[in-house]
Amino acid sequence: MSTTVAESVTLWERVRTYSPPSRFLPVIVTFAVFLGMFGVGGVRYEGFAHPQVFLHVLHDNAFLIVLAVGLTFVILTGGIDLSVGSVVAMSTVIAAKTLELGWPPALAMLTVLIAGTLLGTIMGLLIHYLDIQPFIATLAGLFLARGITYLISVRSIPITDETFREIAYASIPLPGGHYTTWLVVVALSTVLIAAYVLARTRFGRTVYAIGGSESSAMLMGLRVALVKVGVYAISGFCAALGGLLFALYLLSGYSLHAVGMELEAIAAVVIGGTLLTGGRGYVVGSMIGVLVYGTIQTFINFDGTLSSWWTRIAIGVLLLVFVVIQRVATRGPR
Amino acid sequence: MTDTLAPAPPTPGARKAPAGPSRWARVTGHPLLYPLLAMVVLLIINVIATPTFLNVRVQDGHLFGSPIDIIRNSAPVLLVALGMTLVIATRGIDLSVGAVAAIAGAVACTRIVAAPDEGALVTAVMAVTLALAVCVLLGVWNGFLVSVLGIQPIIATLVLMVAGRGLAMLITDGQITTVNNPAFSKLASGYLFGLPIAFLVALGMVGLTALLTRRTALGMLIEAVGINPAASRLAGVRARTITWTVYTFAAVCAGLAGVIIAANTRSVNANSLGLWIELDAILAVVIGGTALTGGRFSLAGTLVGALLIATLARTIPNIGIPSEANYLFKAVVVVAVCVVQSPRARAALRVRRPSVTKVEAR
Structure with missing residues (x-):
């Protein structure tokens, strides 16, 4: 864009008439909603627009971002994973229990991640090879993970391990006197890796192809079986990782953690512009969806007069608006 | 697949029984064979663990025993599953039933508490009527999203599933509302003709639905919409009206279940009332042989499915496993x-x- 005067006019013309590709539109709308909410909050409440508030939103919802990323893979193939909330609970309990038994922290983390990935893989195998609907297979996963959690421990186990506490409490200084935490770093890295995998690898393109049309993907010779089982394994892994972050966030393992969290994650993915029918959507959108959710919570905290259940109502209304917009948008071109 | 349009037999053996070998084939091929076998196995396990498990005796003028407990506890899931069966038959799904149940419980309880005469029969009747009226509205809302706006059922009902519990909390103001109304609690713990009223209500709804769907063309129309909405509309079926009706019916069933649950605990906790009941209901429907792909449904199957889930819930503590392990067995x-x-x-x-x-x- 280094320029002469004539070119800058056309540049202005181009900027004025520029419309982003329609596939990015849902993400842009969500981002606009997010910015708008932060703007309104900044005007209404003192200190709302402070960057540290934003960093806190990231920190408080780091686990949800990771969950939403895993779920995005599954939803892009046209499936659904209801088990993520239960896997989070299972992960916190496994982590807390193994640490209580005196396992080294690294081994405890590894066990959690393997357990989640294994459960996801099993669900993927059931879905692909036995033709069981994703809804039902992951419903079984939901019950299974919750049941395992109850078997390990019914009561809440505190995490007292030094390494875990250090990671949880450590703050990473950022320029400008702000700070963030490892939870945020892990969550953002997950988003980056997932975005790269979806956009730039054969695996990622196959995910979109299956979401577009599974039989076409099969006829094109894509490795449908591998990818379809793979997305559920990824979702299981992400749920376990989210569970680890949740354990770090609360420093306890409890069988009643994360009840209904799968709903929050699915809502965030839909608000982020991913179609539940599959084939369209971006992990970045899901992340912004989670941030919108977090901002609503912050709004309610700052306001002080609103009760916590308004979060759910607001999310429901937002979900409705986005679903209707999506419906109108997808109906248009036809 | 050839007989998809034919209504499923209301009871095994209602059709004219064919000759020897094919009767055997029909028994082995019957969709309810495995659920019924599973139930028999569960009951046998129970009898081995507690030999008196199947004993039913008369006490205080009504029947008493584990089987009676099972049918009493199966009522809410049976009701929700009943509505869900019809929704699934139209190739839809209703995720919001748990939230609708919570709203119904919340409305009924707050209404009773707010009434001038808290213990009166009239108060209970008014409260339940109001709760069911609210459920009709919620069902109409779901039906509107699905049939008029054409949103996928799973997303359309997700909206109410997410927002519903918030609404229920709004109604109860976040409190656990406790009610003291004998007539209201009778709904869950009372007995009529020696049988639990809750189960009779659920069974009555099943009977009524069976009558309406299998003795009129309604059942076939619902299945037609499930097989191909566009084709059924072109064939003169009012697909939109039927979809709308089915979601409203599901919400009313869920509301009734919510009221029964609230009556059972004599209180409402908007966070936990009917939690995961939608999953149990879908499970009951699937066990009963109604495929999630729609176009076919079996009310008898749903009945068996709901009873199987209730039996399982009763079996786990009976054989000495902590009841929390119930989830594990459900997964299996x-x-x-x-x-x-x-x-x-x-x-x-x-x-x-x-x-x-x-x-x-x-």
Whole structure:
């Protein structure tokens, strides 16, 4: 864009008439909603627009971002994973229990991640090879993970391990006197890796192809079986990782953690512009969806007069608006 | 697949029984065989653990015993599953039933508490009526999203599933509302003709639905919408009205279940009332042989499915396993039922029994 005067006019013309590709539109709308909410909050409440508030939103919802990323893979193939909330609970309990038994922290983390990935893989195998609907297979996963959690421990186990506490409490200084935490770093890295995998690898393109049309993907010779089982394994892994972050966030393992969290994650993915029918959507959108959710919570905290259940109502209304917009948008071109 | 349009037999043996070998084939091929077998196995396990398990005696003028407990506890899931069966038959799904149940419980309880005469029968009747009226509105809302706006059922009902519990909290103001109304609690713990009222209500709804869907064309119309909405509309079926009706019916059933649950605990906790009941209900429907792909439904199957879930919930503590392990066993049941019903597994089974294929293809 280094320029002469004539070119800058056309540049202005181009900027004025520029419309982003329609596939990015849902993400842009969500981002606009997010910015708008932060703007309104900044005007209404003192200190709302402070960057540290934003960093806190990231920190408080780091686990949800990771969950939403895993779920995005599954939803892009046209499936659904209801088990993520239960896997989070299972992960916190496994982590807390193994640490209580005196396992080294690294081994405890590894066990959690393997357990989640294994459960996801099993669900993927059931879905692909036995033709069981994703809804039902992951419903079984939901019950299974919750049941395992109850078997390990019914009561809440505190995490007292030094390494875990250090990671949880450590703050990473950022320029400008702000700070963030490892939870945020892990969550953002997950988003980056997932975005790269979806956009730039054969695996990622196959995910979109299956979401577009599974039989076409099969006829094109894509490795449908591998990818379809793979997305559920990824979702299981992400749920376990989210569970680890949740354990770090609360420093306890409890069988009643994360009840209904799968709903929050699915809502965030839909608000982020991913179609539940599959084939369209971006992990970045899901992340912004989670941030919108977090901002609503912050709004309610700052306001002080609103009760916590308004979060759910607001999310429901937002979900409705986005679903209707999506419906109108997808109906248009036809 | 050839007889998709024919209504499922209301009871096994209602059709004219064919000759010897094909009767055997019909028994082995009957969709309710495995759920019924599972229930028998569960009951046998129970009798082994507690020999007096199946004993039913008369106490205080009504029947008393574990089987009675099972049918009493199965009422809410049976009601929700009943509505869900019809929704699933139209190739839809209703995720919001748990939230609707919570709203119904919240409305009924707050209404009773706010009434000037808290213990009166009139108060209870008014409260339940109001709760069901609210549920009609919620069902109409779901039906509007699905049939008029054409949003996928799973997303359309997700909206109310997410927002519903918030609304229920709003109604109860976040409190656990406790009610003291004898007539209201009778709904869950009372007995009529020696049987629990809750179960009779659920059974009455099933009977009424069976009558409406199987003795009129309604059932076939619902299945037609499930097989192909566009084609059924072109054939003169009011697909939109039927979809709308089905979601409203599901919400009313869920509301009734919510009221019964609230009556059972004599209180409402908007966070936990009916939690995961939608999953139990879908499970009951699937166990009963109604496929999630729509176009076919079996009310008898749903009844068996709901009873199986209630029996399972009763079996776990009875054989000395902590009741929290219930989830684990539910997972096993889901997988087992799905594997048995999965077309691929069935195809593998059929290779060994060619006679079955022939009979079914007829």
